[in-house]
Amino acid sequence: MTENPAVTAFREYLRIRTDQPNPDYNAAVEFLKEQATSRLGLPVEIYGTSENPIVVIKWAGSEPNLAALMLNSHMDVVPVFQDKWSHDPFAAEKTEDGKIYARGSQDMKSQGMQYIEAVLKLKKEGFTPLRNVLITFVPDEENGGHEGMKKFVETDEFKALNVGFAIDESCASPLDLYVVFFDERSNWAVEVSCPGATGHGSAHMKNTAGEKARVVLDEFFDFRKTEGAKLDGKPIPEIELAKITTVNLTIVQGGIQPNVLPDEIKITFDIRVSIDEDHERFYEWIQSVMKKAGEGVEAKFIRREGKGIPTKIDESNKFWVALESSIHKMGADVIAIACPGNTDGRFLRWVSIFA
Template identity: 25%
Template sequence: MLQIALREFDGLLRKVFPKIFSSSLVQHEMVGNYSHLLTVPGSEPDLEPYMLLAHIDVVPADEADGWDAPPFSAQELNGFIYGRGTIDNKQSVMGILQALEYLLEQGYTPRRSFYIGLGHDEEVNGLHGAANIVKLLKSRGVKLQYVLDEGLAVLDGVISGLDGPAALIGISEKGQATVKLSVSSAPGHSSMPPRESSIGILASAVKRVLERKPDTNAFVRTTTAVTMFNSGVKINVIPSYAVAFVNFRIHSAQTLQEVLELVKSTVSDERVKVELVNGFDPLPVSSYDENTFGYQIIKKTVQSMFPQLTVAPGICVGNTDSRHYKDITQDIYRFAPSWFKPGDPQRFHGVNERISIQNYEEIVLFYFQLIQNNDIRKLPPPHSSQHEL
């Protein structure tokens, strides 16, 4: 079923963006069967290329969960487009391609080469889409000035203490660890319970781990979530085995190893076995000073569209396809100008995911301007006027 949907979407892209797929300028390749790699060569090949990323896959959705419109209908209601993927991440997929389609219609040829990578399995770690696109680019010796992917957005009233809306550009993303905690003990009958059961021992250990979790937001620290807790096979049998899985999203100030050591010292019980199921370190922090080409191009594009916005670096709390690109670029940024107001973050992977028609138009315009702004050879001196872009 998934493969059929991906094939149908491929057909839709070719139909909706005829200039892209018929242009002699744009080289299109399918990677990993369903992902797309577009190469747009520039007229000045000595300029280091950049890359725009988005992903075409989405998480499941069920109309029975209470959607105001069928989740795969793209129905318009009260100025909004409803549908799974409208903010994760079809808005960027279609925004990037629509911007390029408009530019090609105008006879545009970039000075700086760029790539577009559309992965098909980001929601399940991107191991067949993004990873294979990177493998192909590495085989060709490609090095990128910067990469721009999904991640952070324009937050308006979402972060307490922040006056007015702000565009946060992700300069890193959290690492991740799934840790298994387990306890084995002698089984028994519930009529003669021991002082401590496997469930009690494990529950105490998990409680100690969770007590370290502050109750403030995920942008500034490592977060902890118990995602599974299993034990028992019969109502009157004290189980011999109990297991829990804890998921950590690791802040850039910590490493995977530090989190593991912290868990072990916090549990501090030899009866509890602590095992790493999988995980990886946070991504390196990308440059964001006044002389950093990619960050400043993104920032100035946002400021030219939304002069009222504060633009600042931030940490992306989720994981994106861009983490696969760290070997071919030093600077990875995670941002699209999607507007999130109070209540909107809950729509992400949730019910009634939607985007306003106006915001989608803004996203298209953002990529339309960004592509052209990348054509300068180098940044203007700091504090000079923005019109030089």
């Protein structure tokens, strides 16, 4: 049985190793350039750097002076643990029932290819958009996006594209329901250093690093428990997740051998700050924990992003109205939620672009 060309192209894209921390962007860029020129017949520009390239395919509108529509996706995917997979994560194997197994099949190479197929379908139907449509593929999203979209929106090249509205990633839904993100939590990460008295493990010393680290852990985990309780009884907790602040211990460092007290313990937390949280109040709470833990305890912020700027999801936003009405015309419903994680959409919102 002949495979649909859209599926064939999608599987080819999946086989390109763009997994972090060493994504093969060059191969991805060449693939996307071929898609633009051979399949779409559209011009393509490459921005950014060779290490972090940005692909922009442009479909010119009949009124190009209007604000453009950006259809954005990221090329990179998260790392894999090969032994945890039932299929080779980069073979894009398709089973008899049509399922495709591959890293990035949902997050988010599928959406990038859907953009291409949608434009191809419309072009075959003879449709010409009113405004420019930009299909963009960016790097580094799985590392936080700081070397990709964050830098791109600050360039003159991006500003010249005149983007007014962007569709970025969301999550897969098995129902006739589209989930769209209009806001997201702020990405914080903090490394807490707990210095202490050192000596032989048989001693009973005061002000040890372990004692100080315990205070920090107790305070952070008590806070974590309180926040988690806010989800109790919610019918779909995932929808409410962006309304709480999550605190998760990710790294613990310290000590040189079993019978020596460490002179310092470092503990790192991944923190996603609720869309409803007062950032200054939360920052002051963290500082109060440092003071409570004891002398010399400090919090070093690895990341401390500002509060998000939500996209308006009402009649004042003509782009939202168009998106919502289009989904309804397809016989589906739409639910707008704040993303519990982070996407490149936040960088677009920071420069006042609806996303």
